[in-house]
Amino acid sequence: MFSSVDNFIVEFLNQAVLAKTTDEKLTCLTRVQDLILHHGPELLDSFLDEVLAFQNDRNQEIRRVIVGFLEEACKSEPDVFPKVAVNISFLLRDEAVAVQKRVIQALTHLYPVVLRWLSRAKSITKEMSSAWDWLVRMKGEVIKWLDHDNDGVRTLTNKFYEMVIICQTYRDEESASKESEFSLDAIPPTLKILKPRKLEDEANKLMADLIKFHGSMHISSANLLACMGTLSLIARARPMFMGQVISAMEMLHGVQLMRDFSAFRDIKIATPASRFVPGPL
DSSP, X not given: OOOHHHHHHHXXXXXXXXXXXXXXXXXXXXXXXXXXXXXXXXXXXXXXXXXXXXXXXXXXXXXXXXXXHHHHHHHHOGGGHHHHHHHHHHHHTOSSHHHHHHHHHHHHHHHHHHHHHXXXXXXXXXXXXXXXXXXXXXXXXXXXXXXXXXXXXXHHHHXXXXXXXXXXXXXXXXXXXXXXXXXXXXXXXXXXXXXXXXXXXXXXHHHHHHHHHHTOTTOOHHHHHHHHHHHHHXXXXXXXXXXXXXXXXXXXXXXXXXXXXXXXXXXXXXXHHHHOOOOOO
8 A cells, every 4th residue: 555655756756757858857856866765765675666767868967866866875775785786887887977977976975885884794695795796896997087088087086086095994093084984994804705905905006096196297286186185184094194195295396396397498488589588789
């Protein structure tokens, strides 16, 4: 027997299907998300497939809304992640950069959620193992985008690096991160699916890549500021990296001087006549 929440969800889903404008469809799907997540979370399984059908919508704004729905659903109920990992992976490869960027944001929030969920599990099922495999694949795709053509994608990837590095390293007494923040300390030694040594090695490699990106001659101003902020946050959360971060900041001054000199030299070469003032004979 349908409840009033059921009826409203069905009504808004039908309206979304028949909507003539993107705004109407967005409004309906936003209401569906609110009803399911805040008023009837037990109905998520019942309507998940109907919501997922909109991931193939022609309009990228609709697909972005679906990414947001999946993120919130998995954050409130991590057991949902194995059911939608494939869908999130599909959306990560979306042709629209705006959708890809929204998925990176979602994964930045979901990665620690899934790690915590797996770490607290009494036993690991095949579905959980498969979900972790999908998440590892998606992580591998995102970390390749630190040198993406799109500046916004690079900025979001920079934040993704920050999250992975913090999650895949150990806390110490001087860590400024929140106690609720995930770290390798939370992984029980009996858990076979997560291998702390391997995860820590990957985090160290990502840190080296991030520092290299920070010192690149071709990094944009926006990315440089974002990267400086990221490195500072990592150093506070994981003081073991403090020395590397300080060295990277010091090297930045040398890189900036080289940029300024290069720009000055280019100006002199491009406009020598305009800068030449004849002196007295």
